[in-house]
Amino acid sequence: MTVTDAALVVAIDGPSGSGKSSVAKEAARRLGAAYLDTGAMYRAVTWHCLDAGTDLDDADAVAQAVRAAELEISTDPSLERVRIHGTDVTETIRLPFVSEAVSAVATNLDVREEMVRRQRALIAAQPRIVAEGRDITTVVAPDAKTRILLTASEEARLRRRGIQLGEADAAALQRQVIERDAKDSTVSNFTRASDGVITLDSSDLTFEQTVQAVLTLVDEG
Ligand SMILES: Nc1ncnc2c1ncn2[C@@H]1O[C@H](COP(=O)(O)OP(=O)(O)OP(=O)(O)O)[C@@H](O)[C@H]1O
Numbered sequence: 001m002t003v004t005d006a007a008l009v010v011a012i013d014g015p016s017g018s019g020k021s022s023v024a025k026e027a028a029r030r031l032g033a034a035y036l037d038t039g040a041m042y043r044a045v046t047w048h049c050l051d052a053g054t055d056l057d058d059a060d061a062v063a064q065a066v067r068a069a070e071l072e073i074s075t076d077p078s079l080e081r082v083r084i085h086g087t088d089v090t091e092t093i094r095l096p097f098v099s100e101a102v103s104a105v106a107t108n109l110d111v112r113e114e115m116v117r118r119q120r121a122l123i124a125a126q127p128r129i130v131a132e133g134r135d136i137t138t139v140v141a142p143d144a145k146t147r148i149l150l151t152a153s154e155e156a157r158l159r160r161r162g163i164q165l166g167e168a169d170a171a172a173l174q175r176q177v178i179e180r181d182a183k184d185s186t187v188s189n190f191t192r193a194s195d196g197v198i199t200l201d202s203s204d205l206t207f208e209q210t211v212q213a214v215l216t217l218v219d220e221g
């Protein structure tokens with residue numbers, strides 16, 4: 001186990017189903033660090049817009065709703081909790097209706113500016129943190145001590161997501177993994193490592209091997 005008292009920011013990005021959330025959360029636990037799931041923040045504000053009846057095609061209305069959103073997210077890797085305007089949406093934001101709407105909100109550049117501002121504040125508030133999401137290594141935390149692009153083949157990502165969701169419908173998986181990435185990649189680069197970002201391909205690694213590989217990169221960093 002790698003535990004030190006030194007300040008630490010680890011940034012992990014990559015495509016859908018590559019293992020960012022699960023691997024980052026476990027690495028954070030073992031490092032005695034906080035954990036930030038930035039995708040959960042985009043999901044929560046998307047749920048909020050849908051719940052409020054905000055037209056997702058009205059970019060200004062969406063941005064206004066997001067700026068006004070009272071969003072709370074746990075950064076304890078052992079406590080998953082997201083609240084918006086006091087409503088606990090921890091479970092709801094994982095449902096397919098949110099997954100299929102989230103790109104419409106996440107590709108709004110004014111929304112991204114607001115989310116990046118909040119994410120940087122959450123990261124700065126923690127002495128040690130592992131943060132993950134599509135633009136973490138490039139935009140949110142380009143100065144992080146260790147920056148990792150976690151990848152996996154399309155086949156591995158679809159298989160993992162299918163097992164995770166118990167979803168056998170190939171078309172639904174395709175929408176949730178491949179089509180969502182295609183939309184999200186119009187505003188973030190999470191397929192090619194930028195300068196200083198280390199690529200970790202988990203296609204042929206088990207979950208445990210992937211966590212260990214991240215901890216080794218942090219140690220070496
Ligand atoms: N190396 C691995 N081997 C096998 N399964 C893995 C591995 N890494 C992650 N998984 C599993 O794959 C599934 C998807 O992982 P996870 O949700 O962490 O991906 P993600 O990159 O955060 O996706 P998204 O960006 O869509 O939220 C989870 O069930 C996770 O346990």
Ligand SMILES: Nc1ccn([C@H]2C[C@H](O)[C@@H](COP(=O)(O)O)O2)c(=O)n1
Binds near residue numbers: 016039188
């Ligand atoms: N830093 C981030 C994090 C997430 N997103 C977008 C991309 C996804 O469609 C959506 C939900 O993320 P997930 O929970 O699937 O990781 O949010 C982003 O654009 N930037």
